[in-house]
Amino acid sequence: MAARPLDIDTAWELVLSAVDRSNVTLPFPGTETPAVRINGQGSWNLMQPATHEAQSLLSVFLPLCRPLPDNAQLNVIGQLGQSLDGRIATVTGRSRFINGDDGITHLHRIRAVSDAVIVGAGTALTDNPRLTVRRTHGRNPVRVVIDRHRRVPDSHHLFTDGEAPTLRLISGTYSKPPHAEVPPGVTDVPCLGRPEDDAPVDPAHILEVLADYGLRKIFVEGGGVTVSAFLNAGLLNRLHVMVAPMIIGSGRPAFSLPEIDLLDDALRPRAQLVNLGSDMLFDLDFSGT
Numbered sequence: 001m002a003a004r005p006l007d008i009d010t011a012w013e014l015v016l017s018a019v020d021r022s023n024v025t026l027p028f029p030g031t032e033t034p035a036v037r038i039n040g041q042g043s044w045n046l047m048q049p050a051t052h053e054a055q056s057l058l059s060v061f062l063p064l065c066r067p068l069p070d071n072a073q074l075n076v077i078g079q080l081g082q083s084l085d086g087r088i089a090t091v092t093g094r095s096r097f098i099n100g101d102d103g104i105t106h107l108h109r110i111r112a113v114s115d116a117v118i119v120g121a122g123t124a125l126t127d128n129p130r131l132t133v134r135r136t137h138g139r140n141p142v143r144v145v146i147d148r149h150r151r152v153p154d155s156h157h158l159f160t161d162g163e164a165p166t167l168r169l170i171s172g173t174y175s176k177p178p179h180a181e182v183p184p185g186v187t188d189v190p191c192l193g194r195p196e197d198d199a200p201v202d203p204a205h206i207l208e209v210l211a212d213y214g215l216r217k218i219f220v221e222g223g224g225v226t227v228s229a230f231l232n233a234g235l236l237n238r239l240h241v242m243v244a245p246m247i248i249g250s251g252r253p254a255f256s257l258p259e260i261d262l263l264d265d266a267l268r269p270r271a272q273l274v275n276l277g278s279d280m281l282f283d284l285d286f287s288g289t
């Protein structure tokens with residue numbers, strides 16, 4: 001029996017050791033004492049007392065670690081960090097920092113359990129993000145930017161820092177890569193049709209391209225236009241909305257979906273609410289909706 005209840009740092013180590021595993025008992029790191037049992041259907045049981053924060057972390061992240069049984073299956077999670085009034089940035093595009101420290105750590109944790117992290121050209125251009133795991137342990141995902149018109153400068157971090165491979169999805173006709181693996185460095189992937197096309201590319205096609213590169217656990221990190229396109233296409237298995245106690249009153253909206261008249265037509269996924277500290281997390285489960 002462990003002397004102390006399982007804390008949040010230990011819970012995170014357990015999450016990392018649970019990636020792509022099922023039907024296993026995970027011990028406390030560095031011991032043989034059983035801590036968590038992961039069952040075949042993605043359910044899990046705690047085998048030791050744990051703090052409230054540790055239990056919340058396990059309940060949010062263990063479903064994301066489940067192995068995908070069949071080669072064709074993908075797991076796609078979206079996120080947005082928004083103010084109380086549903087904004088993800090000011091009118092001029094400033095979004096640093098709507099979410100507090102705990103929300104940012106949460107974002108890095110989602111990256112750490114994902115094969116790939118996707119951002120739209122708007123986010124890559126405005127924020128110049130690194131999309132790496134810096135606030136916690138874990139590996140960096142492959143970085144993917146949807147940039148049909150090559151609007152994002154070559155000097156931005158994604159293309160220069162060498163911290164993780166980057167796929168730049170651009171206009172052009174797609175041909176499947178010879179091997180299901182991502183080369184190191186920056187790879188331009190023509191797959192988004194003609195440059196003069198304005199209509200959004202079907203996000204399902206983007207997922208097929210990523211699957212051809214062996215990427216199956218996909219994190220759609222932003223911004224609002226990109227996450228909304230995946231949500232509208234019914235391609236998100238889960239969505240993490242982090243709400244900060246802040247009112248901006250104007251600015252870029254989180255979600256933009258086709259207009260509806262009746263609230264019966266609104267999306268009502270199963271929801272788990274988790275107090276992250278600085279932000280409130282809505283962990284939304286769209287499987288089965």
Ligand SMILES: NC(=O)c1ccc[n+]([C@@H]2O[C@H](COP(=O)([O-])OP(=O)(O)OC[C@H]3O[C@@H](n4cnc5c(N)ncnc54)[C@H](OP(=O)(O)O)[C@@H]3O)[C@@H](O)[C@H]2O)c1
Binds near residue numbers: 148223
């Ligand atoms: N609070 C948060 O969680 C958060 C997260 C990320 C970003 N942000 C903020 O959000 C703002 C940017 O978000 P945004 O919604 O304006 O833009 P965005 O989603 O980052 O980028 C949208 C652009 O990406 C390309 N794109 C995305 N999906 C596509 C598709 N299916 N087919 C073809 N092209 C596609 C298009 O580029 P082209 O128009 O060039 O074709 C589209 O205009 C920034 O201010 C950033 O700071 C906030």
